[in-house]
Amino acid sequence: MMYYSGIVSNQRTSVVAGGGKRKTVKMKGEGILFIISAPSGAGKSTLFKLVLERLNDIKPSISYTTRPMRENEQNGVDYFFIPDEEFDNMIREDKFVEWANVHNYRYGTPKEIIRDQIASGEDLLFDIDVQGARSLKDEFPDSVLIYVLPPSFQVLKDRLLQRNTDSEDDITLRMENAIKEIEGIAIFDYLIINDDLNKALKDLESVISACRLSRQKNEFDYTMYINN
Ligand code: ADP
Ligand code: 5GP
Numbered sequence: 001m002m003y004y005s006g007i008v009s010n011q012r013t014s015v016v017a018g019g020g021k022r023k024t025v026k027m028k029g030e031g032i033l034f035i036i037s038a039p040s041g042a043g044k045s046t047l048f049k050l051v052l053e054r055l056n057d058i059k060p061s062i063s064y065t066t067r068p069m070r071e072n073e074q075n076g077v078d079y080f081f082i083p084d085e086e087f088d089n090m091i092r093e094d095k096f097v098e099w100a101n102v103h104n105y106r107y108g109t110p111k112e113i114i115r116d117q118i119a120s121g122e123d124l125l126f127d128i129d130v131q132g133a134r135s136l137k138d139e140f141p142d143s144v145l146i147y148v149l150p151p152s153f154q155v156l157k158d159r160l161l162q163r164n165t166d167s168e169d170d171i172t173l174r175m176e177n178a179i180k181e182i183e184g185i186a187i188f189d190y191l192i193i194n195d196d197l198n199k200a201l202k203d204l205e206s207v208i209s210a211c212r213l214s215r216q217k218n219e220f221d222y223t224m225y226i227n228n
Contacts, residue, residue, distance in 0.1 A: 035145050042149055051201060051204050063079055097114055109136070130184035
């Protein structure tokens with residue numbers, strides 16, 4: 001018997017006091033928005049893929065981008081890769097909850113994914129930059145913001161070089177942008193240092209687990225618990 005709502009019943013329960021008598025109020029159950037940001041090359045995509053393979057009830061938000069697809073990427077899995085004109089149309093049609101110019105390309109989070117998530121009660125994982133994280137936090141204040149950094153700035157550069165997917169100019173631009181990004185860390189709830197990949201993965205799973213336990217407590221229906 002489950003004494004909390006949430007994913008099981010897709011109903012969130014909060015408790016209010018009324019006339020000395022305890023009442024429960026049913027609200028629509030919503031999943032948690034986990035927003036992960038990191039300077040390019042920190043290992044965020046690597047972590048992201050691993051955590052999605054290991055955890056249930058969480059799905060990725062797939063962004064739209066005008067960036068060309070890399071060799072190891074798939075359309076509709078890593079991003080929806082679209083031309084500039086289509087991105088312009090989506091802006092005009094108000095299809096994005098937020099969008100930004102990052103490293104000379106445009107990236108946008110579709111509104112549709114949040115609508116689906118609200119309907120399903122599933123947790124969502126976002127891989128977006130700091131400005132996008134700020135916009136989502138403004139719109140959805142309960143979002144959980146997680147920042148990922150490599151152990152040092154030099155390691156960041158080494159990983160970008162070793163990944164071998166970006167031109168020299170691109171890597172210079174990504175390193176310059178990393179400085180600005182890191183300055184935005186104050187609004188984040190958690191910092192994970194991705195030195196040893198397994199340890200970083202464990203840290204990320206721990207954050208997700210702790211936030212889920214907190215939600216479980218907030219959705220705990222003690223009237224039902226006591227009466228059963
Ligand atoms: P991001 O998505 O943050 O731009 P990636 O996930 O593409 O970064 O990782 C950048 C490079 O660093 C990749 O070649 C990846 O295999 C490597 N990498 C990721 N995490 C680690 C780690 N903990 N130790 C060593 N290399 C890593
Ligand atoms: P990459 O080109 O390396 O895949 O991603 C470049 C940057 O764009 C990363 O910092 C990534 O987090 C960010 N990004 C990806 N999707 C979105 C999005 O929908 N919105 C915003 N604001 N940033 C995004």
